[in-house]
Amino acid sequence: MTSPDLPTTRRPDALPATPAEERSSTRPHLSDGAPFRRAVVTGGAGFLGSHLCSELRRRGTEVLCVDNFLTGTPRNVAHLLGDPGFRLVQCDITDYMHVPDEVDLVLHFASPASPVDYLKLPIHTLKVGALGTLHALGLAKEKGARFLLASTSEVYGDPQVHPQPEDYWGHVNPVGPRGVYDEAKRFAEALTVAYRSENDVDTAIVRIFNTFGPRMRPFDGRAIPTFIRQALAGEPLTVAGDGSQTRSVCYVDDLVRGVLALAASGHSGPMNIGNPHEQSVLQIAHDVIAATGSSSSVEHVARPVDDPTVRRPDTTLATQVLGWEPSISWRTGLDRTVAWFREELSDDASRVA
Template sequence: MAKERVLITGAAGFLGSHLCDRFIQEGYDVIGMDNLITGSMDNIAHLMGKENFEFYHHDVSKYVHVPGELKYILHFASPASPIDYLKIPIQTLKVGAHGTHNLLGLAKDKKARILVASTSEVYGDPLVHPQTEDYYGNVNPIGPRGVYDEAKRFMESITMAYHTYHKLETRIVRIFNTYGPRMRLNDGRVLPAFIGQALRGEDLTIFGDGSQTRSFCYVDDLVEGIYRLLLSDHTHPVNVGNPDEITISEFAEEIIKLTGTKQKVIYKDLPRDDPKKRQPDITKAKELLGWEPKVNRQEGLKITYEYFKSLDKEKLFQKEHKDFEKYIVK
């Protein structure tokens, strides 16, 4: 009997590669798709050659064809870090619009259930705290972050349109800050930026006064939430993240303690429209999916730190993260 097949876009990325692992573990045949604009083959090298995994090097913003039957599609193809979507804004908008449209059409043709990866960034710089799924957000569509925020908001809209008009089986996950092995060390996000600076013996850079907050979810917890949502009957957006909120200043101190660095913290201007608060309300996830995070931040950070320490020196000393300062709008 043939195994059920699942298509995962963004498969060579941080989250996509972990999802490939999970669905292979669950007994599916997995098709990974990625154009490698931000993903890395290193993330899925351990899967190449397996009989239950195949890889398509393809941009989903173009026409998508996959032969044979598909049970599920998980759309995770998108730049997700500020350094990426500020450098490639048009591609970010296209993958959220054209890419989502193409994959919804594929799901319709294959009669497959599709889950799309949205983000807490749909809430923008929120005026409601913590953020619930019925909050519509505070987003600047023409600001520097608008290319990512609006791409994801459009993604949600067209997904719901396919659900209501074509009766397509759809799921929408709103992902909050997630971390773990396979993150890119120099992608501009606060956690890898802090750890990378500590490993290089550089001062830790906080943008803003450090009072802004984030809530970090370990990748294994996130993947579990996504898996449960896919298999659920819920069609409206669901927050998946860890509500354990911490200020950036407090987080910097945690990284200093974890890494044993002697470097100090320095402060620079906050990027325009950067959210001041970020904390998910996960009531729906608890009630509908029976899900909540299990890995505490101390445990998850230790695993992530060991992963970053294992990277070769070339990756450690790449300076891509410093380009982020060029995109600060004062």
């Protein structure tokens, strides 16, 4: 689909190495075949966090998974619970957290991330962005660890520049309903940069664009899991507005690969990770109907306040610095996600019965 004509900006060049980046180059990194020894993943039982835990263990990194299970669930990491290199701890990162022994990577992924969650939990969302980030950065400082903040494309708001490069400052309504999430992440970015400049912590910021895949919650309010759940139930797919607004969706395996490549690189970011292929929400709905073999129709509903009109990452920096680009097509990722939802919803129905 052709997007509205919006201004573009020049792609920023990679920044020169800082003392923190130079120190990080002496640590064994995933990119050169040697894994981080021990990682802490906040929000590790969530959708993205659980996939990160799985991939880190596959690469040989010991993982401490921290989650309060407010939006995550132990079921997402159940396959790791018998692994001696994995530990799950129920903890709210907005409280102080002590971690014994060495840590050389902190991945801060704790936060409500869907509109359903952060509209229901506005104060907690802000606390995770502020206090949670402060505590996670404090842990990285204490341990001399590499720190990576999971930020979001929401920092660009309803963008007036398209596609969105990292040097675009965004178009965000701080007092709108999405402001609690947008500003929590923008504050978290500022705090991360402050810890880097004042405390010389080895930090990185990844701006994550729309991601989908197994372990998404059927009722989390985001378009793809909602459409799949509705299609499998034979219900109308509820498309906001006329569906012409665009999204760029990345399969979770590609996203995880990009995040860990950034962690291993020593680069500070911010760096966009997402799929630069753009399509309309209406097209996504029709593709879901086709992938599920559903007879569902499309039902148009009111668009949410401050719903972005366009959303597509400029991933030039990730390609130049990391050699990263997505490799899993939308259709392949969708088929895998639909297959997971079929099984998950069938299991849920069996448990209820």
